[in-house]
Amino acid sequence: xxxxxxxxxxxxxxRGAGSSGLKLPLFLLLxxxxxxxxxxxWLTLSELKKPPPEVQASSExxxxxxxxxxxxxxxxxxxxxxxxxxxxEKPALVTDTEIAKAVPxxxxxxxxxxxxxxxxxxxxxxxxxxxxxxxxMGKAKEPTAPKVIEKRPVTPPREPAPKxxxxxxxxxxxPRKVEKTGPRERSxxxxxxxxxxxxxxLPPAPDPGLVQSSAIGPLPKIGDDGRLPYRVYAKPFDVSxxxxxxxxxxxxxxxxxxxxESAIQGLPGGVTLAFAPYSSKxxxxxxxARTAGHEVLLNxxxxxxxxxxxDPGPQTLLTSLNTRSNLDRLLWSLSxxxxxxxxxxxxxxRFTASRNHMEPVLSELKRRGLLYLxxxxxxxxxxxxxxxxxxxxxxxxxxxxxxRASRTNLDRKFGELERRAKSEGRAIGVASPYPVxxxxxxxxxxxxxxxxxxxxxxxxxxxxxxxxKAEK
Numbered sequence: 001x002x003x004x005x006x007x008x009x010x011x012x013x014x015r016g017a018g019s020s021g022l023k024l025p026l027f028l029l030l031x032x033x034x035x036x037x038x039x040x041x042w043l044t045l046s047e048l049k050k051p052p053p054e055v056q057a058s059s060e061x062x063x064x065x066x067x068x069x070x071x072x073x074x075x076x077x078x079x080x081x082x083x084x085x086x087x088x089e090k091p092a093l094v095t096d097t098e099i100a101k102a103v104p105x106x107x108x109x110x111x112x113x114x115x116x117x118x119x120x121x122x123x124x125x126x127x128x129x130x131x132x133x134x135x136x137m138g139k140a141k142e143p144t145a146p147k148v149i150e151k152r153p154v155t156p157p158r159e160p161a162p163k164x165x166x167x168x169x170x171x172x173x174x175p176r177k178v179e180k181t182g183p184r185e186r187s188x189x190x191x192x193x194x195x196x197x198x199x200x201x202l203p204p205a206p207d208p209g210l211v212q213s214s215a216i217g218p219l220p221k222i223g224d225d226g227r228l229p230y231r232v233y234a235k236p237f238d239v240s241x242x243x244x245x246x247x248x249x250x251x252x253x254x255x256x257x258x259x260x261e262s263a264i265q266g267l268p269g270g271v272t273l274a275f276a277p278y279s280s281k282x283x284x285x286x287x288x289a290r291t292a293g294h295e296v297l298l299n300x301x302x303x304x305x306x307x308x309x310x311d312p313g314p315q316t317l318l319t320s321l322n323t324r325s326n327l328d329r330l331l332w333s334l335s336x337x338x339x340x341x342x343x344x345x346x347x348x349x350r351f352t353a354s355r356n357h358m359e360p361v362l363s364e365l366k367r368r369g370l371l372y373l374x375x376x377x378x379x380x381x382x383x384x385x386x387x388x389x390x391x392x393x394x395x396x397x398x399x400x401x402x403x404r405a406s407r408t409n410l411d412r413k414f415g416e417l418e419r420r421a422k423s424e425g426r427a428i429g430v431a432s433p434y435p436v437x438x439x440x441x442x443x444x445x446x447x448x449x450x451x452x453x454x455x456x457x458x459x460x461x462x463x464x465x466x467x468x469k470a471e472k
Contacts, residue, residue: 157227209225218338245455246418273296300333305349342393391460
């Protein structure tokens with residue numbers, strides 16, 4: 001037994017020493033593994049705490065320019081992280097900046113957006129918050145509210161902004177529906193001349209007994225009872241008045257609404273108005289003029305010396321045309337309106353100097369019971385000699401008042417017109433519807449009676465040349 005004990009003692013001691021030597025490396029290895037695992041876990045948790053680079057970049061861009069969104073119905077609440085599958089809580093994956101910008105999860109139709117002073121500012125930028133893959137895997141899906149970037153309005157709107165739906169743009173201003181109409185021309189008269197007493201309106205025109213029906217329209221004619229249009233449509237005038245007579249004719253009306261309205265409404269009824277045949281509402285203008293007490297003439301476009309540089313229009317009477325063509329154009333102009341006492345040339349400095357072309361025209365006017373006024377565009381006009389030949393009531397303008405449309409020149413022309421009236425018993429001035437011309441006519445006519453003159457319509461200043469000589 002003793003031998004046996006001696007022989008086994010050293011063996012047992014060697015085994016104990018061997019097991020003790022193996023335990024130390026195992027403990028060291030285990031400690032190393034635990035340390036590495038701790039470092040890995042710490043690094044993982046540190047990375048999870050950081051926001052994704054997209055969120056961090058967007059927050060850095062928005063922070064200096066956009067103010068935190070204002071809540072209307074509720075205060076912002078910090079969302080609590082939900083439990084993962086193992087029941088452990090994970091730290092929140094959004095920063096304080098994102099939480100401040102977040103809106104509590106509400107139905108989109110209950111959300112209110114800040115008003116804006118401009119429709120462009122009312123467009124809300126809606127985008128859901130971004131999250132990384134780790135959060136989506138370890139965290140249950142929670143409803144997120146859209147992020148609103150607020151722009152403060154300069155002036156508050158009068159009405160509350162309409163509610164917005166998700167994914168739509170919101171316009172805070174709803175403009176009223178306005179009907180678009182054509183541009184309205186302003187009157188050329190700077191101020192209404194209220195001192196003018198309206199004249200009595202002239203009788204309605206046309207007179208059915210003085211109208212001839214034709215393929216191109218109604219034409220004036222002498223009545224079956226012998227009545228003449230230039231007498232029936234004339235403005236009444238006291239022929240026993242012995243004062244010098246002055247006639248004023250404003251020509252070229254009907255092409256500008258503003259100028260025509262100013263002439264009809266602003267000028268005294270004794271001023272005669274001449275209308276271009278190209279007006280789209282010639283009959284209406286003539287009716288309004290007669291209602292305001294004005295005697296009416298019709299402009300007939302005739303060839304000027306500067307033709308074709310100055311072209312009076314497609315129905316111009318030309319020296320290059322034969323008699324039939326010119327008469328057709330004359331009848332076309334006569335058919336455009338009604339209620340006029342006669343016609344007046346429009347331009348015509350070349351045509352009125354041609355005897356061969358003027359005689360057929362004046363004869364046609366005589367046949368239809370009209371009078372003729374020569375504008376005085378040509379010093380070589382043949383109007384007076386031909387009108388005596390065909391016994392046509394006619395007259396020639398004494399002065400063109402506004403060759404230079406200025407107050408000084410107009411006042412000088414008015415003085416010259418008065419001197420002609422005193423020396424000849426009558427005088428006629430022709431003018432265009434310039435604003436300054438209309439104003440000066442009104443001011444001058446106001447003082448005309450006090451200076452011993454009578455303002456007369458054209459029908460009271462025309463007649464056959466023999467009749468005019470007899471009056472003198």
